[in-house]
Amino acid sequence: MSIMEYNGGAVLAMVGKNCVAIASDLRFGVQAQTLSTNFSKVFPISSKCFLGLSGLATDILTLHQKLVFKNNLYKLREEREMSPRVFANMVASTLYEKRFGPFFSEPVIAGLEGPENKPYITAMDLLGAPVDAHDFVMSGTCTPAMYGMCETLYRPNLEPDDLFETISQCLLAAFDRDAITGWGAVVHILTPTGVISRKLKGRQD
Amino acid sequence: METILAIKLKDVVITLSDTNAGRSIVKMKDDEDKILVLDQHKLLLTSGEAGDRIQFCEYISKNVSLYELRNGYELTMNAAANYIRNELATAVRQSPYQVNLILAGHDSHDGASLYFMDYLGSMQKMSFTCHGYAGYFLLSLLDKHWREGMSIDEGVQLLHMCIQELKTRFIVNTNYIAKSVGAEGVRVVPLNSAA
Numbered sequence: 001m002s003i004m005e006y007n008g009g010a011v012l013a014m015v016g017k018n019c020v021a022i023a024s025d026l027r028f029g030v031q032a033q034t035l036s037t038n039f040s041k042v043f044p045i046s047s048k049c050f051l052g053l054s055g056l057a058t059d060i061l062t063l064h065q066k067l068v069f070k071n072n073l074y075k076l077r078e079e080r081e082m083s084p085r086v087f088a089n090m091v092a093s094t095l096y097e098k099r100f101g102p103f104f105s106e107p108v109i110a111g112l113e114g115p116e117n118k119p120y121i122t123a124m125d126l127l128g129a130p131v132d133a134h135d136f137v138m139s140g141t142c143t144p145a146m147y148g149m150c151e152t153l154y155r156p157n158l159e160p161d162d163l164f165e166t167i168s169q170c171l172l173a174a175f176d177r178d179a180i181t182g183w184g185a186v187v188h189i190l191t192p193t194g195v196i197s198r199k200l201k202g203r204q205d
Numbered sequence: 206m207e208t209i210l211a212i213k214l215k216d217v218v219i220t221l222s223d224t225n226a227g228r229s230i231v232k233m234k235d236d237e238d239k240i241l242v243l244d245q246h247k248l249l250l251t252s253g254e255a256g257d258r259i260q261f262c263e264y265i266s267k268n269v270s271l272y273e274l275r276n277g278y279e280l281t282m283n284a285a286a287n288y289i290r291n292e293l294a295t296a297v298r299q300s301p302y303q304v305n306l307i308l309a310g311h312d313s314h315d316g317a318s319l320y321f322m323d324y325l326g327s328m329q330k331m332s333f334t335c336h337g338y339a340g341y342f343l344l345s346l347l348d349k350h351w352r353e354g355m356s357i358d359e360g361v362q363l364l365h366m367c368i369q370e371l372k373t374r375f376i377v378n379t380n381y382i383a384k385s386v387g388a389e390g391v392r393v394v395p396l397n398s399a400a
Binding site: 007028030033035036038039056057058061062065101 | 294321327
């Protein structure tokens with residue numbers, strides 16, 4: 001039994017045309033027992049930056065609290081928002097600080113960078129090793145299934161509505177192949193004009 | 206593992222716990238009250254390692270009282286839940302408290318609410334929840350019979366359904382105690398076996 005598979009869960013982010021999508025499942029459980037179907041693993045940091053965290057639930061909550069705290073301090077001192085790239089760097093540093101006793105959580109960051117709102121996504125492992133991608137990133141217990149789905153369905157420069165359809169199909173199909181992920185999903189589409197959030201039902205098992 | 210459960214009704218949270226206190230195969234006490242009254246509008250149900258349970262409960266209880274003394278008002282449910290979670294999460298990497306909890310209560314901000322917490326520091330606000338072996342028997346029963354905005358009578362009926370299920374299928378035979386918490390405060394709910 002791996003500590004990263006104790007609670008289960010998955011997060012996925014995808015790039016579109018002047019927009020990004022980030023999604024997670026809604027299951028909160030302990031090994032085989034599902035306790036709640038309302039645990040979103042995607043958290044807003046600003047209107048232009050969202051953070052998704054997979055892995056051990058307690059570390060998801062702790063990391064989220066720490067990062068929101070650091071973000072708030074930055075905003076108070078700098079009197080401006082943190083850009084997604086800078087935020088991602090801060091997440092990586094926060095994780096590496098605990099190199100020999102890490103947080104058991106693997107983040108995914110999705111945002112719109114700069115005044116031109118250029119889409120930016122990145123993911124990292126539990127030690128903070130980042131990987132920037134131009135198409136999609138994911139973390140969680142069903143990453144192989146998600147990789148397969150995304151590689152097949154993804155096309156560059158999708159409009160927000162098409163991006164929503166694509167990311168939804170990818171995650172719903174991937175979740176059905178993992179026992180400890182699923183029970184619904186939440187998808188956030190970040191566009192320069194605002195955020196559209198939708199809940200998906202999917203198979204409730 | 207002890208049975209503790211809580212169900213959110215309309216403006217009230219009703220809680221149940223078993224009254225067994227034992228070691229291995231010996232039942233030392235059968236009227237142990239595991240539902241701690243944290244303050245006028247909060248109940249803390251705990252299950253787990255015996256020493257950790259009492260120590261952690263007392264620590265939380267005194268700190269919650271201190272907050273009220275210092276500030277002149279009670280902690281909100283959300284604040285209390287997050288405070289308890291942070292204590293658990295900080296301890297988990299040093300010397301973990303092996304305590305699973307349910308915090309149930311009422312405040313003017315959120316109405317009746319209940320929070321599930323486990324010994325690692327996971328936390329989730331829920332409509333009904335259980336800890337221990339009870340979950341295997343009762344979560345599906347509650348999924349089926351719980352509705353939004355149930356009255357206290359319907360809630361007590363649901364509790365009796367749960368107790369009956371445990372009496373039928375759970376190997377451990379024990380008595381139960383139930384308490385409710387709402388805007389008016391904490392009350393002990395009488396559980397007559399006839400119902």
